[in-house]
Amino acid sequence: MPAALVPVADHVAQVLTLADGRTPAVETVALDDAPGRVLAADLLARVAVPPFDNSAMDGFAVRRADLLTATAQAPRALDVVADLPAGSAAQPHVGPGQAARIMTGAPVPPGADAVVPVELTVTGTFAGGGDTVRVEVVAAPAEGAHVRRAADDVAPGDVVIVAGMRLTARHASAAASVGYATLDVVRRPRVHVLSTGAELRAPGEPLEHGQIPDSNSTLLAGLARAAGADVHRVGAVADDPAALRAVLETAAADADLIVTSGGVSAGAHDVVKELLSAPGPDGAPAVTFTKVAMQPGKPQGYGRVHGTPIVTLPGNPVSVFVSFEVVVRPLLRALLGQEPHAPARHVVAATGWRSPAGRTQHVPVVVDDDGVRPATSGGSGSHLVASLALAEALAVVPADVDEVRPGDVLTLLEIDR
């Protein structure tokens, strides 16, 4: 009787042990280079946002108490004692019956407690050169009107970005706004990606009967790079144990993680399994090959080669994609000092489909207003690599469900992150 399939969560937990005891190395990058990187430590504001009380409008900084009775019929006149453009370092005192002309972003001067927009004034021309002119205000401002308070957004010492965050342009701009020109980020894990199979040719090469393009190494390299890794794509290695051994030795010397595809099932030429099942110096196999209760992606392996973590994925291209999302991405996240699993979202099925009993199904889906539906009529077929480009997410069907019905709630794995 065949051995029971390993539940997906148990397998992922085993693979994650490859990251145990590894502390991510840290490096400093300029803000422009920060998007795509992972923040190494909580970022505390060095300066407040805004750093000072400032005007939200072009107009006049005033004392509200002067203007309580101001209306269009009975405007209130004030003496204009200063002109404050954004960037002004001047701090003129605004006394009773006075105003300062002020532009958006300029510091609100001492004594003033509200800003009247220029549209609510009738004679707001300013003579310049320090001359005192008068402005008429036609409405009473609300308390603190159009004043953006210092530290409205964050105060010095506030946590602005938490460690482990995958940085975007928004994070880089937040860091700039609180006083940083550089950020400490996690060094990218070095990942070597290779494919195995005698049938594989490099993309674009002419194909003889029986041959196919190596699409898996392109897929894995792109996914790992987008997840934050520094990737070396080895490409395709023939089904030859000596050649594979040599490639793996080179990879182990350079990489933090090796990811392979193909050669892990029950075939006569499954070279990855054949080579790496052999016991290491202490007698224990360095790589464990197993069958996981998932579809696609059942045959899997994980372990170490010369001490370097390795994950061996099955060869079918959709299996590779699903395996990356389910198995490799959590490991990469762990190597980057992130929580292995991003928070799950839920969706409803817009249509029904079959799912293999006893295996968690991961179906490439498109996401519409009424829910998700398989991206191709072939569902989760593991060879449908060209149509995989249509997918917008993976829908997860639990192992104990063999039929999805319209309206069923499913977990959604986001892709292209």
Ligand SMILES: Nc1nc2c(c(=O)[nH]1)N[C@H]1C(S)=C(S)[C@@H](COP(=O)(O)OP(=O)(O)OC[C@H]3O[C@@H](n4cnc5c(N)ncnc54)[C@H](O)[C@@H]3O)O[C@H]1N2
């Ligand atoms: N007797 C059994 N046969 C198979 C089993 C099984 O349990 N018993 N499992 C099936 C499942 S499920 C999968 S998945 C595949 C996995 O096989 P391998 O990991 O050994 O992969 P290969 O045989 O090398 O290739 C499978 C398939 O994928 C194509 N392929 C491989 N590499 C690439 C690449 N780099 N780019 C594009 N396409 C690739 C390859 O040509 C094959 O068609 O085994 C089943 N068989």
Ligand code: MOO
């Ligand atoms: O589990 Mo295999 O990956 O069906 O296709």
